[in-house]
Amino acid sequence: MKRFANKVVWITGASSGIGAALAEAFAAEGAKLVLSARRRDELEQVVAKSGGEGHLVLPLDLAQPDTFPSLVEAVHQRFGRVDVLVHNGGISQRALVKDTRLDVDRRIMEVNYFGAVALTKAVLPSMLAAKAGHFVVVSSVMGKIGTPQRSAYAASKHALHGFFDCLRAEISADGLFVTLICPGFIRTEVSRNALTGDGSPMNKAEGDITGGHPAELTARQILDAAHARKSEVYVGALGKERLALLLKRFLPSTLENMVRKAVPK
Template sequence: MKNYFSGKTVWITGASSGIGEALAYALGAEGAQLILSSRRTDELERVRKGCTNPGQVRILPLDLVDMASLPGKTAEAIALFGHIDVMVHNGGISQRSLVVDTALDVHRRVMELDYFSYIELTRLLLPHFLERKTGHFVVTSSVMGKLGTPLRSAYAAAKHALHGYFDCLRAEVAHAGVQVTILTPGYIRTQIALHAVTKDGTPLGSASENIDHGLDPAVAARQIVRAVSAGRFEVYIGKFGMEVIGLWMARFWPSFVVRQASKYAPK
């Protein structure tokens, strides 16, 4: 039986590493035509060569915070295969700093990349989906899009905003055949913590032990493929552990989660 992604055109941002890279390999193996975007052309080429069928992969270098370039890049992406079926919003940056220390520019930088770039690409691509009466937005949020813990205020704010925006979008376009799947990954073994911005915008430069023990990105990609294929509205991606328990606790016993989170605040 034909799988969900076979023959579909999938545009992935943040495709040069981490979850985006793993998804490129997984979706290529599923028979998808791929458009890979990030700022690093050399890394995109490396990922393209590692795909099952490199001839069905196109590279579209893209700086997500260059908003003026996004209309042209969206038109280029559509032209590469003549249409797009699935948009995977995956580019982003994390943050590690106390609220009291964090400069406003850091909040703006995180929001520009992790929120505004997503909604602008969505706004630009949505008419194409509506005209074709089909399309699927896949949105990489985070457990931090549902919870709040110390040192991640800008990152959590951006991810919370994604849930509000894309829940509204889903309600508006469901009748038109356009789907929305929000991914809430827990700890995945990627470099996101290493590149997280600190209070003045400089990179953290170190990864947490939790990241080191996180889920293999290839396994995460397989979880994502299954969830998107099933048309899930929202899904946790990761190992079963404290993160998924925290999500359930936040839903049914939020006061407990608030008290527990406060224990991790630096003294």
């Protein structure tokens, strides 16, 4: 049996990276896909790789929550429900606090945090009525620790943990689930698309990212976690990341000293 046979899986940030890999992985497990991101042409390419038949391309901008009710209605008209909502869309950051304009902080929070919250609230009533549904939230190891040049990004990921931990407690009795996913360094375009202090993209690959865990293997780990309905998992190769998490828990001052040395001169 395919683990997600006939399940309706809605993935945001599905045009590339982890999102595109998740689309292929869920399709291989029998899911009916709703794929969202801002660029329709790239979503169409992902659909073609994922089998194409029966999937729905639904462009979405996470910074425009007023559009979400109509998009949810479009999904319901097509499939009648949402079984799994994968919050994967988001943007990263590469700038010191002193160099980051406040509007850039706000944009990152609007996309990474408020976008996920707004879409959750748009989908939640129908899931509660059906007493079934699953929110899979792609956070980050940065949702647990903080390092230089990631202040707004880390804040948005920390916020996701707070919100979805609370939501999990509220909806567990109704048959709904929340899984928080914390990737380490994954081989995607995240660093190229990361915002600098003035809001422009960095347009440069980083060694930790280019040498990171393959997105396809990461997607399989996420599917395993979702199928097992785990509350929180760490995915990727997790070498340096796992060490940082252990230090954060048991030797926080040691980690503080390490990250101070990472501040650009």
